[in-house]
Amino acid sequence: MKLAPHLHRLGNDIVSCYLFDTDEGITLIDAGLPGHWRDLRRALSSLGKSPDDIRGVVLTHGDSDHIGFAERLRTTHGVPVFVHAADALRARTGKKPKVAAGPMRPGPSLGFLGYALRKNGLRPRYVGEVTEIADGDVLDLPGSPLIVGMPGHSPGSVAVHVPAADAVFVGDALTTRHVLTGRTGPQPAPFTDDPEQALTSLDRIAGLSASWVLPGHGAPWRVSPSRVSEEVRSVS
Numbered sequence: 001m002k003l004a005p006h007l008h009r010l011g012n013d014i015v016s017c018y019l020f021d022t023d024e025g026i027t028l029i030d031a032g033l034p035g036h037w038r039d040l041r042r043a044l045s046s047l048g049k050s051p052d053d054i055r056g057v058v059l060t061h062g063d064s065d066h067i068g069f070a071e072r073l074r075t076t077h078g079v080p081v082f083v084h085a086a087d088a089l090r091a092r093t094g095k096k097p098k099v100a101a102g103p104m105r106p107g108p109s110l111g112f113l114g115y116a117l118r119k120n121g122l123r124p125r126y127v128g129e130v131t132e133i134a135d136g137d138v139l140d141l142p143g144s145p146l147i148v149g150m151p152g153h154s155p156g157s158v159a160v161h162v163p164a165a166d167a168v169f170v171g172d173a174l175t176t177r178h179v180l181t182g183r184t185g186p187q188p189a190p191f192t193d194d195p196e197q198a199l200t201s202l203d204r205i206a207g208l209s210a211s212w213v214l215p216g217h218g219a220p221w222r223v224s225p226s227r228v229s230e231e232v233r234s235v236s
Contacts, residue, residue, distance in 0.1 A: 025054065026055060029145075055141050060170065063096070105180070146160070161210065
């Protein structure tokens with residue numbers, strides 16, 4: 001899905017990641033599921049680009065449905081993978097606490113499982129080596145991504161603000177389609193380590209300038225970041 005002249009979404013409303021294309025190269029935000037590799041190759045081909053044009057993958061957190069093809073890019077094309085230090089172990093090993101899934105409905109839950117199966121999501125390939133980042137970092141990547149710490153969903157969850165893309169990428173800090181209930185619209189994401197902290201963290205993007213707030217699950221959201229916390233809290 002092309003969201004803007006240089007901004008593209010890979011995947012769909014169940015699981016997605018994002019590509020920002022510039023003359024200096026490409027920055028990826030998250031890496032979806034392993035099977036999104038084909039989606040990536042198709043998107044790159046349509047742009048007249050290849051994986052060698054990718055300068056880095058920035059992970060919003062270290063969960064398996066966000067690290068997807070990151071290790072493949074790292075090992076076969078030398079693409080560095082960036083993740084907050086607090087989620088580095090999660091991205092490298094999958095080690096994480098068990099949390100309550102919360103409400104679910106059979107249809108959407110089975111749909112999420114089926115999609116993960118089709119995209120090889122039940123056989124995650126963890127990232128062998130990561131570059132650790134921190135709140136406030138501006139990365140030397142196309143678009144100069146700014147890292148905003150958003151702990152809650154995981155200790156190292158971040159938002160990634162790319163002013164040139166007019167977008168804030170929020171991973172699972174919120175969702176616009178609950179993968180277990182099918183409910184659409186902005187709301188807290190399931191499988192969150194600390195739900196209260198996740199809600200508090202939404203205030204951290206309020207001062208950013210952007211027209212897009214882009215989650216890892218659900219439809220792209222055209223909204224000012226200043227409105228996000230209030231709207232998500234209203235349904236939590």
